[in-house]
Amino acid sequence: MHSLIKRLLIWLGASFLILYGLNKATFMPHDWADNIAARCAYPFYAITGSISNSISTWRESRTSHEALKKEHAQLSSDYTTAINELIALQAERHVQEGTKELSQFMERYKIGGVQAHIMTKQIDENSHFYLVNAGTNAGIRKDMVAIYQHHLVGRVTEAYNWYSKVLLITDEKSKIAAYTGKTHAPGIIQGYNQPTQCNFTYVSHLFQVLNHDLVISSGQGEVFPQGFCLGKIVLHNIKEKELYHHIEVKPMINLRSLSYVLLIDPKTIMQF
Numbered sequence: 001m002h003s004l005i006k007r008l009l010i011w012l013g014a015s016f017l018i019l020y021g022l023n024k025a026t027f028m029p030h031d032w033a034d035n036i037a038a039r040c041a042y043p044f045y046a047i048t049g050s051i052s053n054s055i056s057t058w059r060e061s062r063t064s065h066e067a068l069k070k071e072h073a074q075l076s077s078d079y080t081t082a083i084n085e086l087i088a089l090q091a092e093r094h095v096q097e098g099t100k101e102l103s104q105f106m107e108r109y110k111i112g113g114v115q116a117h118i119m120t121k122q123i124d125e126n127s128h129f130y131l132v133n134a135g136t137n138a139g140i141r142k143d144m145v146a147i148y149q150h151h152l153v154g155r156v157t158e159a160y161n162w163y164s165k166v167l168l169i170t171d172e173k174s175k176i177a178a179y180t181g182k183t184h185a186p187g188i189i190q191g192y193n194q195p196t197q198c199n200f201t202y203v204s205h206l207f208q209v210l211n212h213d214l215v216i217s218s219g220q221g222e223v224f225p226q227g228f229c230l231g232k233i234v235l236h237n238i239k240e241k242e243l244y245h246h247i248e249v250k251p252m253i254n255l256r257s258l259s260y261v262l263l264i265d266p267k268t269i270m271q272f
Contacts, residue, residue: 101149113264114138116146119163123195123256128171130154134263135162143223146261151253152176152217152228153261164263168255169230170195177220178230183208187247189215189230195255198231200247207245209236215249225266 103115116132134140136159146153146166154174158165167174170191178189178200185207190199200215213233219226231249 111262111264112268113147113262114140115260116140116164116263117260118258121256123168123170125193128168128174128191128193128195128255129157130166130168130261132164132166132261132263133162135160135164137161140164140263143266144263145224145266146263147228148253148258148261150227150229151251152224152230153253153255153258155223156263166261166263169251170198170255176224176230177218178215179218180207180209180233181214181216182210183213185209185245186218187245189217189249196250197234198249198251200233200236200249201244203245203247205243205245209233209245209247211236223266 114134116134116138118130119133120131122129122131130146130153132146140156140159142156142159144156144159146155152169154166154168154171156164157167168191169176169189170193172191172193174189174191176189177186179186180203185203187203188201190201192199203209211233215230215233217224217226217228217230229252231251234248234250236245236247
């Protein structure tokens with residue numbers, strides 16, 4: 001009895017499963033295979049999509065990085081160009097400021113000449129001279145005179161193609177005929193390798209000499225023109241039985257601080 005009931009239950013269960021399966025097969029959509037394939041392909045699509053998005057993001061970041069590198073290179077180039085232009089403008093302004101007084105002097109007194117930049121200064125116990133950046137190619141020749149406004153600086157002793165040597169009035173080899181401004185006492189200004197002093201020699205005791213009087217070039221000789229200041233008297237005295245004054249003269253310009261001088265033809269200045 002129990003065996004019969006058990007078999008009946010098994011048959012009913014199997015029948016139910018068969019009918020349920022037939023029912024699902026009958027009422028299932030016709031694209032069930034596509035649905036199954038889609039379900040199986042979903043993980044693949046998800047993974048490949050993620051990989052594709054990562055690659056796109058990397059490419060965009062790579063492109064942005066290259067663009068930033070190019071932009072940085074362009075900015076660096078623009079910065080360098082701007083710095084060079086600034087340097088050029090500052091150098092030009094420095095030259096204009098350095099030569100402004102000389103230019104005004106030339107324009108005011110209608111004096112022609114060559115403005116020369118002082119490249120090297122040799123001012124020590126052995127010699128006093130400048131090397132300036134104007135030579136024979138600029139029309140400079142030996143025995144032209146270097147001035148700064150109304151002050152005599154020296155003369156050209158050597159002229160080369162691109163530069164010249166200017167012996168300063170304080171050099172021991174420099175000798176210039178001069179006279180005092182107020183009393184017109186004549187004498188010779190001679191350097192002795194001191195940057196702030198010269199000797200005013202051969203001034204007769206018969207002439208009066210005043211402290212702080214100006215000493216001016218007399219134009220005697222063939223080199224130095226007349227009428228340029230050489231300095232002012234800072235000390236003088238006369239000892240008994242001596243024929244000449246002992247006079248020290250201080251140049252009124254600082255020869256160490258000059259950056260430019262005007263090189264002129266003495267014959268032109270003599271006409272001035």
